[in-house]
Amino acid sequence: MELQHLQHLYYFVTVIDHSTFTAAAEKVHISQPSLSTSIKKLEKELGFTLLDRSKRELKLTKEGKILYQEAKKLLIHFDHVSDEMNRLKKEGPLELSVGIIESSKFWVPKVLTKFTGEYADVYIRLLDVLSFKDVENALKNFDIHLAITNQYINNDSIKTIPLYDERLVALLPPSHPLKYKSFITIQDLKNEKLIISKEGFQTREDILNAFRKGGIKPNIHFEIGRFETACDLVEEGLGVTVAPENYVKHMGRTNFHFKRIHDSNISRTVYLAFDTNRYLPPLVDQFILLVKTYFNK
Template identity: 40%
Template sequence: MDLKQMTYFITIVKYHSFSKAARALHISQPSLSNSIQNLERELGTPLLERTTRNLQLTEVGKLLYERANKMLQEMNILQEEIQDIIDGDRVEIIIGMIESANRWFARLMYEHKQTYPHNDFTLIDTLYSKTVLEALLRYEVHAVVTNQEIIDETIEAVPLYTEKFVVVLPNNHPLMLRENIDLQDLCNVPLILGMPSFQTCSQIMRAFEHIDLKPQIEFQIERFEMAKILVENGAGITILPENYVKDALPSTLSYRYINNDLLQRTVYFCYVKNRHFPSAILSFFLLIKNNFKTTRVQIS
């Protein structure tokens, strides 16, 4: 039994079809069938129960699929780690990001490039297609900057800072006359929030529900930048993380703090504990941690 046979077997199970699996593997169907038959002869037992309509795993087939799947995932991880070592100081650093961290993260990327000019950065949003934890464990990213608290024994989750949520509104809005704003003040104005499935939106809604209030939500959008543009065009007001709007608003907009202790969040830097990282990546991790070492309690 070798890795190629296990890959063929797992692909057949994935597609529930020899013909579809053969196309995905770019081999002929007879070659695929012969490989599985050889594997079954070697093990001395069938792995698949073939019918005219579908394929069913035998008990041995179920066991092999479970173990082989894990083994191939480990092999892929090993290949990723080896490639990182081979690349040395020319590694591609892949980070999952939340939008509100863009400004400080851009500054640290630039600083890192002064020491490691051959490193490349790829920034992706891990929240739309997959969970943050899944992206980390599948080695699709080296690390993530997230407002999700990940509690998992395999993950190192370093709290970077705590930030408040603020109301963003036009300079001529009546609420600008107040130094701080209550949630009650926001219930009779058009509100622009993120998508309901986003953690930021859920946290804001829980704050309203906690005091039995229902806001007037007129826009639900994916990006903070779009929320800011909508406010600028007079569509309403929005609630955004302070770190995103600080020193980043057009001259026509301002922000005010909200009198509510629930409207704050912690931002974490997360990575897999036992993953091997080359020195260039570890240096960048250290740069991020040290940047917030003295400001870990709160940004305000």
């Protein structure tokens, strides 16, 4: 694609994003007639109309909607590549950005120890990327190279590799009467004040499904975004929660009790996800290989 074509796409996307030719022209620093001419040239090159000019307000045709969506992705990718090339000239190629979930923190440092042994000067960014939307947007916008997530992403451009399954366990306050039981059942949680992840989190759906299968209506009192907050509330005796067993065992806190729920196999799968349409530097490929090797052992 020639740079002139890319510029036309940029003008087109800017017009749609700003809703008017006037505002878009100010944004791209050209005259309104020149901007209009650029869009018409783009339509002529493509062979179909992008804007429905029979309406007073700016409206896309069916073809225009498709081009807008794809052009937006292309321009984001182009900006990312341009930024990356500029960064490479100044700093070199060593950067890794990974989106992680809380429960992965028990093994991620071990993989990073091996990784930094091979890439001693690498700059690493670890970002908390928790909900489905967070993961999808971070990958789509190139905020991260890859994600460690418990969300299965049904997207043709995103590859999702299952790494391991982890059991979800119930966390009880220090003085809770159920602490004396060797295990509990889902029925034991029937009337408990439940602390649960907010909507958009896969763990919430896993827990609510277990309650539905047990014929129980959950008594939800708190919605949270992080397991750490849920644990704080449990320690204060404000309710019970359900969290990944790996996270609970490795967090180093003991002021609560955790019990396996024996009549309900509440578990979740943790995945490694990355965008297959994006160029991934060799060091990212190596990190993926180290993660796979860690769990194959």
